[in-house]
Amino acid sequence: APFGLVVFLMTAYTRLDAIMLEKLRVDGLIQADRYASAFRLLDASNVGGVLLAGLLLPMFVRLLTTGESINALVRLAISAIWSGAITLAIAVFFFASPIMHLLYVNATAESARVVQWLMLTFIPMSGTYVYGTLLTANGSLRPMNIIFAISIAINLLLNFLLIPAYGAVGAAAATFATQAAAFIAQVL
Numbered sequence: 001a002p003f004g005l006v007v008f009l010m011t012a013y014t015r016l017d018a019i020m021l022e023k024l025r026v027d028g029l030i031q032a033d034r035y036a037s038a039f040r041l042l043d044a045s046n047v048g049g050v051l052l053a054g055l056l057l058p059m060f061v062r063l064l065t066t067g068e069s070i071n072a073l074v075r076l077a078i079s080a081i082w083s084g085a086i087t088l089a090i091a092v093f094f095f096a097s098p099i100m101h102l103l104y105v106n107a108t109a110e111s112a113r114v115v116q117w118l119m120l121t122f123i124p125m126s127g128t129y130v131y132g133t134l135l136t137a138n139g140s141l142r143p144m145n146i147i148f149a150i151s152i153a154i155n156l157l158l159n160f161l162l163i164p165a166y167g168a169v170g171a172a173a174a175t176f177a178t179q180a181a182a183f184i185a186q187v188l
Contacts, residue, residue: 006136006148009148009152013151013154013155016152016159017163018171020156035171038114038168039118042118046125048084056134064138070134078127088119092116093119093120096112096116099112100115110168111168114169114171114172117173125179128186151182158177159174
């Protein structure tokens with residue numbers, strides 16, 4: 001049950017934005033479409049993080065079980081994932097408009113701003129793959145569930161504040177803030 005709750009809470013705070021965009025804006029379907037088109041790039045970027053987490057879990061479990069230091073593996077993992085995540089996020093940030101126009105015929109300047117925020121989100125999100133996996137290997141599910149429940153509250157609050165005024169860009173900024181807060185909490 002605690003593992004299932006972790007998955008549910010993580011899914012909730014990363015997917016509520018699109019639903020809230022539809023409900024809080026008159027042009028909600030258009031805003032949700034812009035958000036979803038940019039979110040696809042973030043989802044595709046996360047494939048490497050998911051694979052790394054799958055590799056790290058048994059390594060962390062072994063190190064924690066034998067009492068060996070995890071520091072070297074954590075440093076290696078965060079360095080490896082962030083070398084790719086930061087490079088990708090910066091590249092997409094600066095070339096957001098051409099990328100969105102190549103991928104979608106109905107791309108707008110707003111679509112580019114949404115993908116910029118979401119790709120910046122990839123940096124803390126990728127760090128979560130390392131520290132979240134470490135917490136899972138350690139059996140620290142209660143703190144993770146608390147972090148993710150608070151993340152839902154942060155995400156809901158920010159979306160209620162930002163979506164009415166900024167639409168999909170506001171939802172993307174809320175996603176960035178939520179992911180950054182969740183990552184920092186996991187590190188701590």
